[in-house]
Amino acid sequence: MERIAPNPKGRWIVGVDIGGTNVRAGLLDREGHVLADARAEARAMEGPAATLEQVAHVVSEAMEKGGARAEEVAGIGMGVAGRHDSAKGVCIFSPNFAGWVNVEITPAIERRFGLATYMLNDVKTATLGEHRFGAGRGKRHVVMITLGTGIGGGVISDGEIRLGSSEGFSEVGHHIVDMNGPECTCGSRGCWEAMAGRDAIIRRAVWKLQDGRPSLIAERSGCDLSQITPALIAQAAGEGDAVAREVLDETGTIVGVGLSNLIQLYNPEVVIVGGGIAAAGDLLLEPARQVVRTRAKMVPAETAEIVPAQLGDDAGIVGGSVLVLLHLEGRGPGRRPE
């Protein structure tokens, strides 16, 4: 299929963030500023067509809200959870969307709007955003991780996002930090994600509450353990709750082991930490940094700063706009060898 080229005269760019729960589009300028945005349910359970319909809907709405005509838009850039063949615009597999295997994404949107449309894994897209407009500005070697349901990663090396041979580069959540550790949903054991992902964090809190220890976590969750979230734990820790702080301490230790590994393996100038639990800030990052100081030795801890993400929820749509900028500049990621 003939693909549309990005419009070099476009003042605006549309960034899209496609998650398992919500889809969101933003209208941005070329400097990463969000001028307008729109949000809708992903309707992922209704299948790919329903989700793509929602995407088209929020894209239109964001453009309308911002008063942008199609001919003023350079292109559309989308961050999508999962593994993709981004050159073809196909989602190969996404654990977040029930039943998404080999789903064509960008060609449909491209036809619909007559605008060049690009996609990339959501964490890699967020990494592009933080690199150009956030915590990684001006650096040539950046690692970003997102601590959420799982642990995702993106790596900028020599100034460019690295995708590897099949866009599986930096699957950091499934690198093993404890070879005899607990089972992971992926089928391995002791993966970083199995020990510092959402479920592991909540499990740590539940164990402590089951010991009968008093905690804001129990109060706030209405004593219903199924209501506990990493965000709730982070909040309680911020208010000084001892149980919550222990959970963050223990989680930070495992986060630190994984970060030590990423520093030995990618030798970045900066490691950017984003995602839900990262809202806990230094209550999580300080124990992590402490572990990195004692365990990152061959490539020393001091070579890499560990900092919180700056773009928050906007990282996805800002990153989507950077994806379009890179294609405008003739160096879009995921291109094939000449």
Next chain:
Amino acid sequence: MERIAPNPKGRWIVGVDIGGTNVRAGLLDREGHVLADARAEARAMEGPAATLEQVAHVVSEAMEKGGARAEEVAGIGMGVAGRHDSAKGVCIFSPNFAGWVNVEITPAIERRFGLATYMLNDVKTATLGEHRFGAGRGKRHVVMITLGTGIGGGVISDGEIRLGSSEGFSEVGHHIVDMNGPECTCGSRGCWEAMAGRDAIIRRAVWKLQDGRPSLIAERSGCDLSQITPALIAQAAGEGDAVAREVLDETGTIVGVGLSNLIQLYNPEVVIVGGGIAAAGDLLLEPARQVVRTRAKMVPAETAEIVPAQLGDDAGIVGGSVLVLLHLEGRGPGRRPE
């Protein structure tokens, strides 16, 4: 200091391999063929000047043996154990050379021969060699590891060797695979190298022999445990020795855990395994591959072939010649951002 440019008319290239025990130089053509070579003791304990004198000596000898005049040589490329600032030609730190901290290497050789001289970490240099002329030919995404005293690594991503922000990229030996594992010489615990490096391999054999089990390893080492080497174990395993095979099995398991991680993190097309114990071939690689099949899930095992290195002892000097070729082609690694 003014640096000399590589000679585009040079038919020959000198490749140099500087290790803690020996230095070796080869005269090569532009296709990675070794026409002549020379070897000498590194005399590392006598200090950097003595080693550099040896290097100059073997370079002269290799050129003489091959009948190459200086004006026919494009340049000199060297692989050196340790961490370097390769643009400056300085070895920042090398555990293999007692007392080498901030030692200037390439400027001295460059002045001596009037030939452009480049250097890079030895394993990264070997990776360049295997990529262009060995087991990684034609691939754009390659991981190489060397299993020796330690475990070294080199990564080609998008066709280029990656150095990271301070040439510490792919310090694979010091990524943690067992966060509660044994102490490592680097100061951390459970590093891959601490569990599958030379000392760990020998320790496994010693424990089994101490249990009184009969083995070729004991016979061949003259019942002197200090004489056991990974090479001896590999040889005994090849002759069917049960204890030696167990050692390779157990080591292969740990090698497999680390390789699973590298596949998740670098998403290569091929993983090349070199170094002393790799001589055991499939007796080591098969158990490793089996572990990779059960543990490399998110980025599946099938995406990356695991193969033995092809260049053997020549990898260093061949890689050195590739380093010069890359500079001739205007894409030498370690260059600074524009």
